[in-house]
Amino acid sequence: MAHATNGGKRLRGFLVLESARLHHIPALQAVWPATAIEALHAYSLVHDDLPCMDDDDMRRGQPTVHKRWDEATAVLAGDALQTLAFELVCRPEASADAGVRSALALSLAQASGAKGMVLGQALDMAAETAGAPLGLEEITALQRGKTGALIEWSATAGARMAGADTGPLETYARALGLAFQIADDLLDVTGDSATVGKAVGKDAAAGKATFVSLLGVEAARARAQALVDEACDSLAGYGTAADDLKDTARFVVTRAH
Structure with missing residues (x-):
């Protein structure tokens, strides 16, 4: 589990912390859902790298969990990270209000499950076996689940903790999630594995x-x-307080890994 959570950009956790700061939620509270989303994201990567899915040997510049140990260990480590995520988001330190903790857990389950990330991954795998390439609208819908759902949960977590309107951050996150995936697709074509930290060129192959x-x-x-x-543009209502989130969006499309 420690190996699987080592490295990475910590983008989703950062989005939780920034959205919380925008809504005056103390960092000592926000760190719990921030670490929760990082644990859940790491679980998804561990399982995604397995031979039965993407069959990747490297992740974040180090051997994937099933390569460092074995497939059974990778499955169990992923399972444990997933359940840890829900433990972290439900901790009383995240909010004194049980209703807020419940809302965080419910929305995380929806974002990560059969109508969110898992659905996106299932659609991705189905497309590979079908032999008929997807169109632009289909890929957009797929990636809104596979990549975008957890990014949207992260960016709206602070508003949810404050009981505020999540609308502007939802718009921000949906655009950010697609931009992130396009950047990933570009790196698969133009990047090198040493810098990216994982195999490149796999999609084209x-x-x-x-x-x-x-x-x-x-x-x-x-x-x-x-x-x-x-x-x-969606963050205009927050003024300069949202500058870090704007810089994050710009980073997403200029990153090298």
């Missing part, structure tokens, strides 16, 4: 439809930038 294969490199970059602009 598998004949998998991506934003880049459908739009081309330059059009995909332009689409990602338009999404960043949309994400930043």
Whole structure:
């Protein structure tokens, strides 16, 4: 579990902390859902890397869990990280209000389960076995689940903890999630494994439809930038307090890993 949570960008945890700060939630409270989403994200990566799914040997610049140990250990470590996520988000330190903790847990379950991340992964696997590449609308819907659902939960967690309107942050997160995935698709084509920290070129080798294969490199970059602009515009109501979130959106499309 420690190996699986080592490294990475900590983007989702950062979004929780920033959205909490925007709504005057103390960091000592926000750190609990922030660590919860990182544990849940790590579980998804451990299982995603298994031979029965993406069969990856490297993650975050180190051997994947099933390579460092074995497949059974990887399954169990992923299971434990998933349940740890719900333990962390339900801790009383996260909020004195049991209703808030319940809302966080319920929304996390919805974002990560059969209508969110897991659905996106299932659609992704089904597309690979079907042999018919997906269209742009289908890929967008798939990635809203696989990548976007946890990003949206993270960005709205602070508003949820404060009982505030989640609308602006939902708009921000949906645009950010798609921009993040387009950047990932671009890195798979233009990046190198040493910098990215995992294998690259796998999508093209598998004949998998991506934003880049459908739009081309330059059009995909332009689409990602338009999404960043949309994400930043959605935060206008927060003024300069949202500058870090705007910078995060800009980082997403310029990152090298």
